[in-house]
Amino acid sequence: MSTDTPNVFALPDVGEGLTEAEIVSWHVAVGDEVGVNDPLVDIETAKSIVELPSPFAGRVEALLVEEGQTVRVGTPIVQIGGGAPAEASEAPTTEKREVLVGYGPSVSRRRTRNRPRNGSPAPSVRVLAKPPVRKLAKDLGIDLAKVPARGDAVTRAEVEEFARMLSGAGTTAAPVTGVRRATAEAMIASVAVPQATEWVTVDVSASVELVERLRADRRFDGVKVTTTLLTARAVCLALGRTPDLHARWNDSTIEHPASVGLGIAAATERGLVVPVVREAERLSLADLGHAIDDLVATARAARIQPDQMSGGTFTLTNVGVFGVDGGTPILPPGQSGILALGRVARRPWVVDEEVVPRWVTTLAVTFDHRVADGEQASRFLADVATILEHPAMALAF
Structure with missing residues (x-):
């Protein structure tokens, strides 16, 4: 039922204990007609850009915050008149747009803009x-x-x-705003953790051959099969034997998660983000590939949601895509392990007392020394290297 009382929409907490956000861009202007769940505004949190849908139907009477402003949760940002709030009983439609959970189902877009009055400039x-x-x-x-x-x-x-x-x-x-500021703060917090890094250089020629075979397999149609995907699977298997590498230090206790939340570091226009594949160890190789591809694509489109970057227990970062041989990864806050995959390149390698060209890469694992010691980190790294050098060994894990 409609009402003449204007509805004021305040900045909500979209998750992860949000305290403030920046108004990036408005999808509406004063005078527009909006429906429930019509896209209203893009906001930037410390982790992502989130599209907020309208919880009301009616005419936009006032935009209370300008683009570029940072406001705290609870601050009124828009006034909408002549409509009613979303009702829980509304049935969903076939609209495929992702909406903010808790604001009702998606409905078809029905924006109408008032015609400019005589003498008014045309909208830009x-x-x-x-x-x-x-x-x-x-x-x-x-x-x-x-x-x-x-x-x-x-x-x-x-x-x-x-x-x-x-x-x-x-x-x-x-x-410095958004993801860049959040990254800087996270790195400052990370250096307070006693962490150490170990490296191993490994012959991954068998993995490179396996990648080519899987790309030709129909079961992997639509999956981006790479050595990164094989490494992600190897990480999940290795963590099963050295679980402390994805445990969490919590002052007087060490928390052991029930499953692997595999973070995948992704470079985006906004900076580095780390979406998380939950229960990664339970996924088949193809399903793991689909999950990684979907999350990375969403992150690069600046549509990753806060809950898609929570729950990480171990992170994989591929620095080799930038043409470098390796790196020293820094622990993400709250995690005890991160693995860096270097460039896969042809190099001279000794095989059966002969020097031959092989596909070689360098792996580096950084770990929280409060949670794991050098032996555990070494065993983990050796397991990952073994699987990449001899993929059939994955059957033994």
Whole structure:
């Protein structure tokens, strides 16, 4: 039932104990008609960009917070009049848009914009760009409409290139917000943990051959089969024999999780994010591949949700995709282990007393020395290396 009393929507806690968020971009303007669960605004938390749907139906009367502003949870952000709040009894429709849990089912979009009054300027055309790119442009004080785009949408690289051009190829400064700030704070917290790193260089030629065979297997259609996927599976198997590598230090106790929450470090336009594959050890290789592909794609589209990055117990990061041989990974907060996979490259290798070319990589594991010792870390690393060198050994785990 409709009401004449305006509805005020306050910034909600979308999970993970959110205290504040930045308004990245509004999907509506004053005068728009919105329905329940219509996309309303993109906000940036410390972990992701989240699209908030409207909990009310009616006409947008006022946008109470401007794009680029950071506000605390509970702050009114928009006023909607002439409608009613979402009802729990509404039935879902076939709309496929992901919505914020708790705001009701998705309904078809039905926005109508008031015609401008006589003498009013026509609404400006929104430049096509992803929310993180629009946010970067806003932070740098750049009008996206002036940025030359090589494709259909303006990219982050094009905004940065335009910023350098405006500054005469000098330095540019951007505020530290969102994921970058959260990453910095997490790394500062991480160095307080007594951590150590071990390395091993391994012949992964058999894994490279297996990757090629699996890519030709119909059961892996649609799966991105790589050495990263095989390493993810090897990590899950190895953790079954050395569970302390994904336990958690909690002052007076060490907590052992019931399953593996495998974090997959993903580089995005907004910075590094780590979506989590829950109960990863229970998945088949193909299902694990699908899960990783879906999460990474969602993260790179800036649509990863806070709950998709929680529950991690061990993290895998592939630094080899950037062409480097290896690295010293830093523990994510709350985790006791992280494995870095280096570049897989052809190198001379001794086989049966002869030097032959083989596919070789370097693995590095960093662990919390309060939870595990060098022996456990070494056994874990040796197990992962064994599986990658001799994939058939996975049957013995």
